[in-house]
Amino acid sequence: MMLLHGKTMLVTGGSTGIGRAAAIEAARQGADVGINYVGDDAAADAVVAEIQAAGRKGFAFKADVADRASAPAFVARGVAELGKVDIFVSNAGICPFHAFLDMPAETFERTMDVNLHGAFYMVQAAANQMVAQGGGGAIVAVSSISALVGGEFQTHYTPTKAGVHSLMQSAAIALGRHGIRCNSVLPGTILTEINRDDLADADKRRRMEARIPLGRLGQPEDLAGPIVFLASDLARYVTGAALLVDGGAFVNLQ
Template sequence: MSLLLDKVVAITGSSRGIGRATALECAKHGATGLILHYFVPEDEVNTLKTEIEANYPSAKVITIHGDIADPATSTKIVQTGVEGFGRIDVLVSNAGICPFAEFLTMPHATWERTRQVNLDGSFYVVQAVANQMKNQSPQGGSIIGISSISALVGGELQCHYTPTKAGILSLMQSCAVALGKYNIRANAVLPGTIATDINKEDLADEKKRDYMVQRTALGRLGAPDDIAGPVVFLASDLAKYVTGASLLVDGGLFVNLQ
């Protein structure tokens, strides 16, 4: 089933992890336009572009480099995407960082940079794309913010990270209210522990990794494509009456208290 047939999808932080898996899943489900933002070295996004175009010939890919913490990057994403495809149907606001740090000795620069990338960057790109989607009314669109289970629980080395993810959840809830009149839906996906580059060093501790695996009801860590499927659902017309929702995708980690 092609859930995103002929859709144009913009994804921030697309070159690796959840963003990369989401780009591939969107192409698999028929997206014909992919606007792929990246910040890491260009070779990673280029291999993604090559993989998509080789496996999904109907999908056209545009790549855009920039620091999502800079509002100009979001403007560039919209301008370049509209120049290439004429519209944007779906935004996946995914770009984020999590430099694990001890709270009492954390440099203020770590807090600032984490907030700027995760929360400020999400605000900038959501606002920019929402204005484009408003101009497309009554077609509207779907906005998905990648939050985290960390929006709901604490973490000793994440006192700077968890507030940004709670902020993204709140941003999606308020945007659902603010943008519904333009037929724009806004929802949040809350991944649990997903094995990506963002937590590779933390999960290198075998004791902690085993503990996290045991905590999940499904008995395994998540993979990036475990998040991509729920994102495609929220982007598609199957979710046409879903807005302001938060979808926890954690393998049963949150509910497994005992």
């Protein structure tokens, strides 16, 4: 049984990493999928090709989520291409690692604009469409283990991920009366473009792997199943929740 049969999904930051994995798995589970992206056109086209290879409709919409006008535009494109919006995955994010004391204002503001403000406006636009349609819906935001712990070179990043987690909790209350469920996933260290340079240090990577009870860093595909679950009717009574997907890193204090 395909968990998302007959559903439609929109995903921000869908051309690489966690967004890409979620989009492709959703298509395999029966959903038509639209992705938003801001980078490489070829990468976005490749994701759409995989969605279509799974027998589903797919499209790519290029826009920077930091531009608030991109939110209603992406949702409108989703309705035009797919007919409706049942599931929305807010995934787009950046983390330009930097020390705290000399953090450039531009780096801080850009991280806030993409990770938190972008998530707010995208989720708001999707929620308005779901309310207008009737019938409820599911919103999943990609937060981070960084919503719960600190990072020396992430003082600009961790507040945004805590904000995304909090956004889902409050949106769950605001949208519950409309049958719209709002949840977040909190990835641990996942091998994506966002931390490729940081994990190029082999010694640091080995130290991080040693702290994880499952013995490895995560892959983007490790998030696809949890996101699909939260988007599906299997999670029909789950809202305002946060699902850690970190290989056990958070609970390992030894």
